[in-house]
Amino acid sequence: MLSVQGVTKRFGGLLAVSDATLDVAEGRIVALIGPNGAGKTTLFATVAGFLKPNAGTVTFRGERIDGLPPHRICRLGLTRTFQIVQPFAGLTVRENIACGAHLHHAKRRDALDRAAVIAAQVGMERMLDQPAQDLTVAGRKRLELARALATEPKLLLLDEVMAGLIPSEVAEIIPTIRRIRDSGVTILLIEHVMQAVMSLSEEAYVLNQGRIIAHGTPAALVRDPAVIEAYLGHGAAERLHASHAHA
Amino acid sequence: MGRLDPGGAVAALVLALCAVSPFVLPSDAWIGFAVNAVLISVLALAWNVTGGFAGQMSFGHAALYGTGAYVAAMLQVRLGLNPYLAAVAGVAAGAGIGAAIGALAFRYGLRGSYFALVTLAFAEVLRILASSFEITGAGSGLTLPYRPGLAQFQFPDRYAAYAFVLALCLVALAATAAVKRSRLGSNMIAVRENEEAAAAIGIDAFRVKLLAMAISGAIAGAAGVAYLQIQLFIDAPIAYGSLISVEALLGPIIGGAGTLLGPILGTVVLHIVGEVVKTGIGGAPGLNLVFYGAVLLVILRFLPNGLMGLLGGLRRPARTDAATRPAEAP
Numbered sequence: 001m002l003s004v005q006g007v008t009k010r011f012g013g014l015l016a017v018s019d020a021t022l023d024v025a026e027g028r029i030v031a032l033i034g035p036n037g038a039g040k041t042t043l044f045a046t047v048a049g050f051l052k053p054n055a056g057t058v059t060f061r062g063e064r065i066d067g068l069p070p071h072r073i074c075r076l077g078l079t080r081t082f083q084i085v086q087p088f089a090g091l092t093v094r095e096n097i098a099c100g101a102h103l104h105h106a107k108r109r110d111a112l113d114r115a116a117v118i119a120a121q122v123g124m125e126r127m128l129d130q131p132a133q134d135l136t137v138a139g140r141k142r143l144e145l146a147r148a149l150a151t152e153p154k155l156l157l158l159d160e161v162m163a164g165l166i167p168s169e170v171a172e173i174i175p176t177i178r179r180i181r182d183s184g185v186t187i188l189l190i191e192h193v194m195q196a197v198m199s200l201s202e203e204a205y206v207l208n209q210g211r212i213i214a215h216g217t218p219a220a221l222v223r224d225p226a227v228i229e230a231y232l233g234h235g236a237a238e239r240l241h242a243s244h245a246h247a
Numbered sequence: 248m249g250r251l252d253p254g255g256a257v258a259a260l261v262l263a264l265c266a267v268s269p270f271v272l273p274s275d276a277w278i279g280f281a282v283n284a285v286l287i288s289v290l291a292l293a294w295n296v297t298g299g300f301a302g303q304m305s306f307g308h309a310a311l312y313g314t315g316a317y318v319a320a321m322l323q324v325r326l327g328l329n330p331y332l333a334a335v336a337g338v339a340a341g342a343g344i345g346a347a348i349g350a351l352a353f354r355y356g357l358r359g360s361y362f363a364l365v366t367l368a369f370a371e372v373l374r375i376l377a378s379s380f381e382i383t384g385a386g387s388g389l390t391l392p393y394r395p396g397l398a399q400f401q402f403p404d405r406y407a408a409y410a411f412v413l414a415l416c417l418v419a420l421a422a423t424a425a426v427k428r429s430r431l432g433s434n435m436i437a438v439r440e441n442e443e444a445a446a447a448i449g450i451d452a453f454r455v456k457l458l459a460m461a462i463s464g465a466i467a468g469a470a471g472v473a474y475l476q477i478q479l480f481i482d483a484p485i486a487y488g489s490l491i492s493v494e495a496l497l498g499p500i501i502g503g504a505g506t507l508l509g510p511i512l513g514t515v516v517l518h519i520v521g522e523v524v525k526t527g528i529g530g531a532p533g534l535n536l537v538f539y540g541a542v543l544l545v546i547l548r549f550l551p552n553g554l555m556g557l558l559g560g561l562r563r564p565a566r567t568d569a570a571t572r573p574a575e576a577p
Contacts, residue, residue, distance in 0.1 A: 048447065074449035082447070088440035099437040102430045103449040111433065151448050 001026040001186050002047070002078070002155055007056030007066075009039075009046050016042040018210040019056070024155065029177070029187045031197045031218065034207035035231055040190045041083055043207065044157050048080040049073040061154065075103065077154035081161060083190070085144040087132035093119060094128040096143055100150030115150060121183075122146045122176055138169045142176075149180065156180065158189040162196050170196055194222075206230065254558030258508045265515055269409055278405045284518040285412040286473055290491070291498030291510035292419040293466035298496060299505035300423075300432055301459035302439025303349075304359070307366030308467055308495035310348060310373050313486030315341035315468025316475045317377060320389040325382065330391075330400035334472045341468015342461045349460030353453050358442075367492065374487030388482025391475070400476050408477045415473055416511065419466050424507050426462060435459055436505070467495070490536070497539055501546050503553030512554050517542060 002024040009017040017039045024030045032040050045051045047058050049070040058066040065073050070080075088096050097115035098108075105111040119125050122142045127135070132143060141161050148156060158177070162170050170193055177200060181187050191197050197204060198218045206214040206221060208230035214221055221227050225237035232240075269281040290312055297303045319337030322328040328336075352365045377383040384390075395401050402408040426432045434455045437445040442452050475481050485491075494514075502513025520542070521535045528534065550557050 050443070050446070069451075070446040071449050071451045074447060079449070080447055082444065086441045086444035086447075088437060088444070090440055091436065095433075095436075099433050099445070099450075100448040102433045106430050108428050108430070108433070111430070147444075147448060 001061060002188065003057075003059040004043075004047060005057045005059070007043065007046055007053045007058065009042055009051055010054050015210050017046065017053075017207075020207070020210070020212050021056075022205050022212060022215070024186060024188050026186050027181070027184075028203065029181050029189065029201045031201035031204035032188060032190050032207060033192070033194075033197060033204055033221075038207040038230075039210040040207050041159055044080055044159055044190060048078065048157060050080075074151055074153075077152075078157065079148040079151045079153040079155075080157035081144045081148045081159055083159040083163065085140045087135070087140050087143050087147075089133040090131070092129050092131055093124055093135070093143055093146075096132050097146045097150045100147040103151045115146075118146050118150045121149065121179070123172070137164050138166075138173075141165065142173070145173075145176075149185075153185060155186045155188065158187060158191075160190050160192060162191060162193045165193075167195075174199055194218075198222075252559060254555060255506075255508060257558055258512050258555060262508065262511055262515065266413060270406070273406075275405075278409055280518065280522055282405060282409050282412055282477065284515055285409070285416050286470055286477075287494050287498065287518070288511040288514045289412065289416050289419045289470040289473065290467055290495045291502075291514045292416070292423050293463045293470065294495040295499045295504060295510040296423055296426060296435075296463040296466065297456075297459045299499055299510070300427060300439065301435040301456055303456055303459065304363050304496070305366040305463075305492075306363040306496065307348075307368070307370035307492050308463075309487045309489065309491035310366065310370040311341045311345050311464040311467035312471040312474075312491055312495070313370070313373060313377070313481075313483075314344040314464075314471070316471030316481045316486045317383055317389070318468075319472045320391065320475050320481050321382060323391055324384075324389050330476065334400065334469075334476070337472040337475075338465050338468045341471065342465035345460040345462075345464020345467070346457055349457045353456050367489070370487050370489065370492055374483045377487055378483035384482065386482075388480060388485075391479040393479060401479065402477060412473055412477070415469060419469070420507065420511070422462075422466065427507065431455065431458060439505070493536070493539065497543060499553075501542065501553055503555030506553070506555040509553050509555040516554065 004020060004022045007017055007020045020043055034040055042051065046053050049065065049068050053066055057064060060076060060078050063076065065076065088099060094112060094115045097118050098111040101111040101114040101118065105114055116125070116128060119128055122145055124142055124146060127139065135143060145161055162173060165173065174196055177187065201218055203216065204218050204221055205212050206227050213226050213230060214224050228237040228240060269278045290308060293311065294305060294308050297305050315337040318340035319333040322333040322336055323330055348366060348369050352362050357365055378386055395403060402411065434450045437450055438452045438455050445452055471486065497517055498514030499510040500513065501517055502511065503509030517539065521538055524538050525535060546553065
């Protein structure tokens, strides 16, 4: 469904993403993990059209999308959320979601009705008339998800929808994301909360210093020495292995 | 949406009373004042589409207003075109100049104060051009031939003129209400709130802002045409002067930018209080501008959402209350 081939993104002298290649098959939940500053959000922004890659191609459902503006990519069925949530603060929850629903519903009434349906999908049905600026962090994350969902994407790029949530809130949102996938939306997510990655995704890519360093099932990746070193520093895998051996 | 909230009902009632007052209490001074206030209200409604809905604060709406008036005047004076056809051309010219300014400004990504400055520059350039060339009447302006009668789009008296601008104002209000409740309006508001987030949900911000400028230009152009047909005269300072640009934005900001009735409410309140000040202190030239500035400062300081925000205050809590109030459990 999504194929990223050799994508490179530079900011001046800084190589943020270097020759990244990944594939997302239809109907999967794929995770993109990696330490802070690895380039995950940059890669997302490049795929969604907010940044133009310096090299490489992005193909979505058989169509080249690198270099297209974000609104065109969204209309093709690829919608991203933002790590730093961007609710339309002056609008209510329902109006926020309706802004997304208008992409496929021309009539105001239809968009507002559709917004109520989407809100129920993410558990916001009782907050429809609340101003977005009054929401808690968890509420804003859900709203970000709902607004993206309202555009009826084929592929949803979720950028840390669980960051900043307390464990009980994470436990609530995991089944929500699984239900979205089951309704026919493929998901690529950036996540730091490993509990979520382990329970949600069938496969994951690990990005470190702009490079994809590993790919596999989450269970295999957490034992991969290259991944452990990326997170904990050079030699960490060996020391960890040694301490296990002594124990 | 759809249903009228209590604040909106109060505003609508007050405005309706103001609207009929010139017919109930006929007086020469009052009707002249009323024609002017309603005319500027139309311009304020135009500004509200770009500044209020789409969040693009123009400081040069005189460019749209003046172009509408000048095109209608030139077609009548130079080519002898039927005044109604000239009026249609004036409205189209307003939309065209709005789209042209928008295309240039938004193509280069100008936002906020940069957009405001560019629109101001366009209005000033047009003012200088209009006062320089023979075809626009240069320094002496353009005077329409006096042919009284509605067949020539000229009004027998001020009450007929007032009825016309009142109808125009209602049409403009209905048009902006229709825009606000449409997909385009939703897109404009999304762009105003956050352009990047809007792009992420498939909204073409450039196109939306361009359409906002075109719609705003058509309404502002209509206001310009109405001025021309009532006064039968136009010159560069009247059409393109910065006073027009300032009046276009003061009403909406004072009344509540982005609300439906706010632009009219703000304009009417500003004009009434301005008139009271003028009769009270005496009419030193420019004194009303000093007063407008003072009112604007007070409103921005104490009523960031304008008079409509004050009227709607009972319904929606202020930001500071919202921050301290516990959020509803999910």
